[in-house]
Amino acid sequence: MSTETEKAKPAKPRKLSSIQKWDIETDVAIVGFGAAGACSAIEAAEAGADVTIFELASSSGGSTALSSAEIYMGGGTRVQKACGIEDDKEDMFKFLMMCGGKQADEAKVRAYCDGSVDHFNWLVAHGMPYKDSLYNHRAIMALTDDCLLYTGNEKAWPFKDNAKPSPRGHNLQVEGDNGGPLFTKIITEQVEKLGVKVHYEARALTLITDDHGEVCGLIVRIDQQEKTVRARQGVILCAGGFIMNKDMLKKYAPGIVDNETPIGNPGDMGSGILMGLGVGAAAINMNEFFISLPFYPPAQTTFGIFVNNQGQRFINEDCYHGRVGWHAFQQPGNRIYLILPVDDFKAPDYLFADICGTGETVEELEAEIDVPKGMLEHTIAYYNEHAKNGEDPLFHKSAEWLRPLEGALVALDCSYGRGAFWPCFTLGGLDTLPTGEVKTPEGDVIPGLYAAGRTACGIPRTGAGYGSGMSVGDASFFGRMAGKSVAARGKA
Amino acid sequence: MSTETEKAKPAKPRKLSSIQKWDIETDVAIVGFGAAGACSAIEAAEAGADVTIFELASSSGGSTALSSAEIYMGGGTRVQKACGIEDDKEDMFKFLMMCGGKQADEAKVRAYCDGSVDHFNWLVAHGMPYKDSLYNHRAIMALTDDCLLYTGNEKAWPFKDNAKPSPRGHNLQVEGDNGGPLFTKIITEQVEKLGVKVHYEARALTLITDDHGEVCGLIVRIDQQEKTVRARQGVILCAGGFIMNKDMLKKYAPGIVDNETPIGNPGDMGSGILMGLGVGAAAINMNEFFISLPFYPPAQTTFGIFVNNQGQRFINEDCYHGRVGWHAFQQPGNRIYLILPVDDFKAPDYLFADICGTGETVEELEAEIDVPKGMLEHTIAYYNEHAKNGEDPLFHKSAEWLRPLEGALVALDCSYGRGAFWPCFTLGGLDTLPTGEVKTPEGDVIPGLYAAGRTACGIPRTGAGYGSGMSVGDASFFGRMAGKSVAARGKA
Incomplete structure (x- = not known):
């Protein structure tokens, strides 16, 4: 048998x-x-x-x-x-x-x-x-x-x-x-x-x-x-x-x-x-x-941050895209977002992730995506506060990729199974x-x-x-x- | 050969x-x-x-x-x-x-x-x-x-x-x-x-x-x-x-x-x-x-929160201890803390985790443990703000185990390889x-x-x-x- x-x-x-x-x-x-x-x-x-x-x-x-x-x-x-x-x-x-x-x-x-x-x-x-x-x-x-x-x-x-x-x-x-x-x-x-x-x-x-x-x-x-x-x-x-x-x-x-x-x-x-x-x-x-989540090039997306369904960061975004993808794949919940400034926004070459939210303020952006209210605001505020000093106390992203996320922001829906490329x-x-x-x-x-x-x-x-x-x-x-x-x- | x-x-x-x-x-x-x-x-x-x-x-x-x-x-x-x-x-x-x-x-x-x-x-x-x-x-x-x-x-x-x-x-x-x-x-x-x-x-x-x-x-x-x-x-x-x-x-x-x-x-x-x-x-x-991280009994430890090396919560603490342990084991960095109020503190029966910090305020506690400054304060503030309404927007912990973490707090060092019991x-x-x-x-x-x-x-x-x-x-x-x-x- x-x-x-x-x-x-x-x-x-x-x-x-x-x-x-x-x-x-x-x-x-x-x-x-x-x-x-x-x-x-x-x-x-x-x-x-x-x-x-x-x-x-x-x-x-x-x-x-x-x-x-x-x-x-x-x-x-x-x-x-x-x-x-x-x-x-x-x-x-x-x-x-x-x-x-x-x-x-x-x-x-x-x-x-x-x-x-x-x-x-x-x-x-x-x-x-x-x-x-x-x-x-x-x-x-x-x-x-x-x-x-x-x-x-x-x-x-x-x-x-x-x-x-x-x-x-x-x-x-x-x-x-x-x-x-x-x-x-x-x-x-x-x-x-x-x-x-x-x-x-x-x-x-x-x-x-x-x-x-x-x-x-x-x-x-x-x-x-x-x-x-x-x-x-x-x-x-x-x-x-x-x-x-x-x-x-x-x-x-x-x-x-x-x-x-x-x-x-x-x-x-x-x-x-x-x-x-x-x-x-x-x-x-x-x-x-x-x-993987091949979110670069363009390299400037590395200035962005990834957040999970809880609105928390979970990785230093200057990692290799495969490491980012591997960690994203382990996150609880079923949403992964890449948050970027609108200013020099250029869609990643290979990611095929839809824009799922934009906002003149973080609060506006947060209202458009599926994270608990207030979490994204804190995550970005904390990130910005230290990024301006070239520091990332959470995940030690290198100074060269740290820049406060200011002005209007955009969120890309990188969630597994929702269109983004996960080779x-x-x-x-x-x-x-x-x-x-x-x-x-x-x-x-x-x-x-x-x-x-x-x-x-x-x-x-x-x-x-x-x-x-x-x-x-x-x-x-x-x-x-x-x-x-x-x-x-x-x-x- | x-x-x-x-x-x-x-x-x-x-x-x-x-x-x-x-x-x-x-x-x-x-x-x-x-x-x-x-x-x-x-x-x-x-x-x-x-x-x-x-x-x-x-x-x-x-x-x-x-x-x-x-x-x-x-x-x-x-x-x-x-x-x-x-x-x-x-x-x-x-x-x-x-x-x-x-x-x-x-x-x-x-x-x-x-x-x-x-x-x-x-x-x-x-x-x-x-x-x-x-x-x-x-x-x-x-x-x-x-x-x-x-x-x-x-x-x-x-x-x-x-x-x-x-x-x-x-x-x-x-x-x-x-x-x-x-x-x-x-x-x-x-x-x-x-x-x-x-x-x-x-x-x-x-x-x-x-x-x-x-x-x-x-x-x-x-x-x-x-x-x-x-x-x-x-x-x-x-x-x-x-x-x-x-x-x-x-x-x-x-x-x-x-x-x-x-x-x-x-x-x-x-x-x-x-x-x-x-x-x-x-x-x-x-x-x-x-x-596992067998952090209960006593059951009241479930009112506590776990945070990782980044000071982030990562799990609903009303899960089975094995699920908590499994998720804790996947966290980045090498520290895991259980934060509890001093008030009704009783050491977990089986965890053997050392107390690694106490504080009359969150700020005091944070200074004693290895998480990025300000993260624990936000994590607890956010948790408390919603716990008082019986809500956990991040991990949906049940209302019966939600209670704001107030007054003096204690942190148990549950890190893998640092004494706590990880069966x-x-x-x-x-x-x-x-x-x-x-x-x-x-x-x-x-x-x-x-x-x-x-x-x-x-x-x-x-x-x-x-x-x-x-x-x-x-x-x-x-x-x-x-x-x-x-x-x-x-x-x-």
């Missing part, structure tokens, strides 16, 4: 002994051609392995292609040095450990920080153009061709008190929101140049294991036909997360089962995670998610070592199986600590580690 | 084919002799099965013996009717679904509510004395021999707006905090009367499975020796939760890995969950936990059907395996919705269901 819906079911592996013939043979089979798949393919191929990628879509890129392809790197990259940024990898380490919260993976954060400058150089050696320039604005991404920007909570309380802030988001040298496509173009060329075989519109169905549990291939569906794939050295799962799979959300991340704006590509159905689970892998951190994606996945090897709940590695990108649980672990560049950073870095591991396995 | 610490490892099952001889043979083997184990044993034995219980401790009771043994029941029990309480099982259903949040298990909640009156009658038929009386006070438990009391958030916002409140906690007819021992005494006698064999100081090590994955016994350690146990009809795991297992907390519930006041018995090491995981069971909701326990466990059958991640049931109590994931799913009586209620009710199921399996 089965009570699960089909789409949340682990993919039952096929037994090696049941395979009659191999349709495709390769050293390394990679499922998914986003950043993780591409980078693992390059490392494995450069180490001499015969590599084949199976991609569900008709082209490469995965969710990376849809992103800005910012990559979180630090500890003294060429660009950081050129811009006079003195970053220390220990500060990066402290910061990323804080970002991961109680579930941070110290071994992975350590590997990621220690290898960060090398990772930058590797990307450059593989054709990625980074301009030696700083984009010193509060933004979600650089729309210029500048490189370095702050992309997380580095300069915001409480992070700034624990680790010296540095800009670590590295944006490709390209104008506009074109980082993802450029990254994809370059990395795809690199993959092709190495002779990696790529099957598009190829749906990986399940893994093939031998009697000892070793992964030795997989089944893919190409042109309506099931093909058997022999992977002599191993399989790397880089098939994205599960934000598009409502059954999996219900089971693993019920907090966002009702979300209406999943961020990812249609292939983010958790298929890689389900294939791993099917062969006994552990999935961890599955309840955690990124959820989200999953932060759980297969439990892997820094090498990309996939672990069982016992902590043993499954021979022949690797995972990277959002199919694995990587550096980003909580919505409260997420920053832009951590996903593509994690995917590209640990994709490479997986590619190296599988290649080394072949030689062993 | 293994990277897990031993105590978080699933217990690898033994193969049936490796068993030379059976040291013990029984129809039904039950691991753990708390409420779940006892109730499952009774149902199985009454249905004619030969039943054997293996209990780690030297006596019966498990965590139930340490509790007040309140049981959450409603929909018109004998006691409710005698006390003139008109409860409807649909209100109970709506309430419990709200308590479970987005991860509520509708099938279990439905079974629990539909079977609640019958469960009460079953307990009475098995010797449990319940007085037809109401204990109409705000308390964690009834220290009199009265029966019925409100034990959750029934009368508190937002629950009261969605389901008609009724008292549903049923307390045994015994003076003092002696419900757990009395429940244990009676249920143990019932178990013994039925001829159930009990092995104390018997540590269950792992399950035995046949080649088809069917559970057909287990290995226990008794008197330093490993014994093989044949369970002809099945094994029921009732071995408690995992709050005492730091390795499991780190892996599954990192939010409370640093807690210093786990609630449970020393056997709550997750051994039942690990045995289930070892044979391919799914564990769900593992990140969730109960965490907690786990709310995740094996994924089971309402029948007690244990499910795999595929949603299939594992033949011969059952679980109940905190080894399973039951009715209580979040700390925000927990109420007293839900654990022993869930354990006793679904323990019975498991006992019935295993007995029916024997007949099939």
